[in-house]
Amino acid sequence: MLFGPVWSRRFGWSLGVDPFPSKICTYSCPYCQLGLGEVTTERAPFCRPKDFALELRRVKADFDVVTFVPSGEPLLDSKAWECALLARALSGKEVVLLTNGSLLYDEEAREDARMFDVVSVKIDAGDEGVWRRINAPHPSLKFEEVIGGMLRFARSYKGKLVTETMIIAGMNDDEEQLREIANIIAQLKPQTAFIAIPTRPPALPVKAGNIELAYEIFKEVIGDNVVPLTDDPFKFYPEDEGELVKIAKVHPVPFERFREIPSNCYVVVYKGRRFVRCKSAF
Numbered sequence: 001m002l003f004g005p006v007w008s009r010r011f012g013w014s015l016g017v018d019p020f021p022s023k024i025c026t027y028s029c030p031y032c033q034l035g036l037g038e039v040t041t042e043r044a045p046f047c048r049p050k051d052f053a054l055e056l057r058r059v060k061a062d063f064d065v066v067t068f069v070p071s072g073e074p075l076l077d078s079k080a081w082e083c084a085l086l087a088r089a090l091s092g093k094e095v096v097l098l099t100n101g102s103l104l105y106d107e108e109a110r111e112d113a114r115m116f117d118v119v120s121v122k123i124d125a126g127d128e129g130v131w132r133r134i135n136a137p138h139p140s141l142k143f144e145e146v147i148g149g150m151l152r153f154a155r156s157y158k159g160k161l162v163t164e165t166m167i168i169a170g171m172n173d174d175e176e177q178l179r180e181i182a183n184i185i186a187q188l189k190p191q192t193a194f195i196a197i198p199t200r201p202p203a204l205p206v207k208a209g210n211i212e213l214a215y216e217i218f219k220e221v222i223g224d225n226v227v228p229l230t231d232d233p234f235k236f237y238p239e240d241e242g243e244l245v246k247i248a249k250v251h252p253v254p255f256e257r258f259r260e261i262p263s264n265c266y267v268v269v270y271k272g273r274r275f276v277r278c279k280s281a282f
Contacts, residue, residue, distance in 0.1 A: 126180020173209030
């Protein structure tokens, strides 16, 4: 359920929380490092509070934040908020939620998200058509409803709200689309607006978009709180191979970090670089 700590370009040393048995998400983004998986909007309990507390108490390494970054959309877990409260109480650290924001139209999901100290929402598109291409949402979801849910959440949330936008060539990196995205983000008034390009093997073949243009437009529309994520964080991975396997179940780890490929793991190649992915043990 826990993995890391790993270095996060956004939040420092992060202890990850992943209670999902496999990828379960409201989206099926072609750039997703977890590959394609089950797409649903049905919430269910995944995090087991008692087991979570026991595992957290056993963590000896130091970390800056506890980040709920499961194999999919964390707000599909109806127990995430309860584990978040435990994480804060037991660790004394900030608790971070990395969500695509697609379920924030639901009042219960919004209330759960408010239990976190930091919430990061994903905004990759400025209109319905681009959203369906770049995020491949569950058919029942509607773009305007999703954005409306994010806006309602932003108006009532008392913690630190940040946004993240993945820039993909030929999908959302033209000037018109970038301005539409930036205008939505500006309404949310995030503390920081992160922009990124794929750095790990994607589910489907995609190429990094024009992050320089995105940065210029976002700065113009949103302001100085725009941060591009382009540095290489791979050197910050832990030495312990058991911890590396836990991380590789959530996102690919550079091949050279392993002395040999562990069982239930395999190699993928992206941009001429080899990575290791590991299957869940659940």
